[in-house]
Amino acid sequence: MKKILLLGLVSLFLFSCNNQENKELKIEKAFYYWKGNSSLQEEGAKGLNKLGVKKLYVKLFEVDYNEVQGNYPYEKNRLSTYELEKLDSVQIVPTIFIKNGIFQYNDEKSLDKLADNIVFLIDKYHKQEYGDSKIIFNYDEIQIDCDWTKTTRDKYFYLLKKIKSLSGKQLSCTLRLYPYKYPDIMGVPPVDKAMLMCYNLVQPLTNKGQNSILDISELKKYLNEKRTYSIHLDIALPVFYWSQLYQNNQFEKLVPLTEKEVKTFAKEIKPLWYQVQKDTAINYQTYLKTGDQIKCETVSIQALQEAITVIKEKVVLDKTTTISLFDLNEGTFKQFSHEEYTGFYNAFTK
Structure with missing residues (x-):
């Protein structure tokens, strides 16, 4: 009887501690804006403002390689002062996608040049294109998105260090679930913080019976025990189809x-x-x-709620964590209601 009572008290204590930890968590609401060669629509801006989103990860361009051009940027997305005037004090995080395949063609010398070009282009894009050099948006963080592998890790990490050094900005990167689970194999990227991408867990064209955007059984395979990552983690969840x-x-x-x-x-x-x-x-x-x-x-409300529950149980988060939804487009605020989006953010503190 005493053992049962003791176990009950311990369980109550642990539940109370976990519940208190969640309540103390401060959430920074964010979105990804990924579509290239597009402009921020009125409906999207209104939706962000109503939700109180204060951070927008904007893909400015992607980097690929060919024999003629070498490393080159494409799928460019340049914001305007007109677009940003629609938003209520939203912090812009310039985000660059780098194709993993480029590293087989690059050595340290060419990566030095690539890092310099990336920093130069970001600086160029945050200013007005014509006329005087009016600032379109200020930024204190750059994010790099790359699906690096064990074989490209060293070159990718070298590039990250160079971007950090040249920019003088806070540097973050995206982190897929495999390198999160196996840091001893994949390494820990040399950045200030990482965005844990909790979606696109299976190959869409080979796993035809599974939802490749968000499959909870796959998510649980990677988040199978409580882990503390060695750098700060933010969380990204899918709201696209x-x-x-x-x-x-x-x-x-x-x-x-x-x-x-x-x-x-x-x-x-x-x-x-x-x-x-x-x-x-x-x-x-x-x-x-x-x-x-x-x-x-598509991603259901139930799947997102279950994913959040798994993340809260298995991922150790700092007291202030950015929760970012991927991604903002013309159909985003038709996919879920304002109350449902609010619920996704708030669920992390309950």
Whole structure:
């Protein structure tokens, strides 16, 4: 009887401590703005303001390599003062995506030049393009996004150090779940903090029966025990969707359709999968034929809530943590309501 009572008191104490830790957690609300060559829409700005989002990770450009140009930027996204005037005191974090494949073509000398070019372009983009050098946005942090591997780790980490040194800014990077779980194999990036990306857990074209955006069973494989990472962690969660078009059982392309829209002309044949019932034209650009198949991947409220529960249980977070949702586009605030988005952020403190 005494043992049972003691166990009950210990459990109550631990629950109380965990609950208190969550209540003391301060959340900084953030979003990713990833779409290249686009402008911030009025609806998106209003949604961010209403939520009280104070940080926006903006992909300015991506970096790839070819034999003619060497390392080169593409998919550029330049903000304007007009767009930023729509936002209420939002901090901009310039974010650069670097393709992992470039490192096989680079040595330290060329990486020095790449780091210099990246810092130069970010500095250029935060100023007005024409006329005087008016500042469009101030920034004190740069984020680098790269799916590095064990073989590219050393060169990638070298590049991070150079960017940090040249910019004089706080540097963060994205962190996928595999390197998070296996830092002894993948190393710990030499940055001030990392954004743990809790989505895109399986290959979308090879795991056809799973939701590649957010699969809770896969998430639990990586977050299978409580861990403390050696640098500060922020958290990124998905609020996007995509639909994959298959013709003759071969992947054709992504189509800009919600599952609700697909249901108007296609029949569900198994979980996630629909078959086109009649020839259909989408915005006069995409033509679907009878028999084509579409895999619709979206993230439910229930899946996000379960993911947050797993993260809270298994990831040790600092007292102030940024929670960022990926990503802001024209359909973001049609996907979930204001109350639902608020709930995703607030769930971390309950």
